[in-house]
Amino acid sequence: EDKVVQSPLSLVVHEGDTVTLNCSYEVTNFRSLLWYKQEKKAPTFLFMLTSSGIEKKSGRLSSILDKKELFSILNITATQTGDSAIYLCAPNNNDMRFGAGTRLTVKP
Amino acid sequence: GAVVSQHPSWVICKSGTSVKIECRSLDFQATTMFWYRQFPKQSLMLMATSNEGSKATYEQGVEKDKFLINHASLTLSTLTVTSAHPEDSSFYICSAKAPSGRTDTQYFGPGTRLTVL
Numbered sequence: 001e002d003k004v005v006q007s008p009l010s011l012v013v014h015e016g017d018t019v020t021l022n023c024s025y026e027v028t029n030f031r032s033l034l035w036y037k038q039e040k041k042a043p044t045f046l047f048m049l050t051s052s053g054i055e056k057k058s059g060r061l062s063s064i065l066d067k068k069e070l071f072s073i074l075n076i077t078a079t080q081t082g083d084s085a086i087y088l089c090a091p092n093n094n095d096m097r098f099g100a101g102t103r104l105t106v107k108p
Numbered sequence: 109g110a111v112v113s114q115h116p117s118w119v120i121c122k123s124g125t126s127v128k129i130e131c132r133s134l135d136f137q138a139t140t141m142f143w144y145r146q147f148p149k150q151s152l153m154l155m156a157t158s159n160e161g162s163k164a165t166y167e168q169g170v171e172k173d174k175f176l177i178n179h180a181s182l183t184l185s186t187l188t189v190t191s192a193h194p195e196d197s198s199f200y201i202c203s204a205k206a207p208s209g210r211t212d213t214q215y216f217g218p219g220t221r222l223t224v225l
Binding site: 090100101 | 153216217218
């Protein structure tokens with residue numbers, strides 16, 4: 001059975017802090033790993049990772065995939081209150097199951 | 109970028125009625141669409157995978173006779189919640205897979221908030 005585990009489930013930090021969110025997975029027919037940010041409505045796409053060891057960056061966010069150890073991390077540096085959201089990861093295979101998500105709260 | 113629409117964005121209905129939610133991919137053809145349900149403060153739970161022209165594949169614990177899925181074309185999938193009850197009140201989100209090079213990218217609709225009275 002496919003498994004997706006995200007940690008921590010919840011995280012409270014102050015503006016300016018750096019956070020690392022974890023996603024581990026065990027799925028069949030793995031093709032890529034997707035990260036999403038969800039605020040009030042539907043998730044918005046952040047990254048798609050297909051190759052191990054190649055960091056993807058978008059502003060203060062970056063992510064990397066380790067296909068051997070079956071995990072990915074999402075880093076956010078110099079956090080801002082606008083980063084408060086649920087961050088979801090999903091291995092891309094025939095099914096698209098999400099992890100439980102990490103609820104990040106950034107305090108001023 | 110690819111766009112997926114959902115309609116309606118919110119609906120309130122009486123217990124026992126049926127509600128249909130539409131999911132459309134507006135600028136690409138989606139051979140596969142997914143339906144998720146999300147309860148407050150919880151993650152997206154996959155309900156079913158919908159493939160164009162074939163029967164949907166339901167996740168364990170999801171009643172196929174209650175949540176009817178029809179993927180009639182490459183741009184439209186519908187979810188019908190039959191005989192809705194208050195416990196079906198939730199946020200329903202669809203997504204569509206668009207081929208992107210060698211791997212597929214998934215795009216979400218804006219979601220439908222269902223409230224059953």
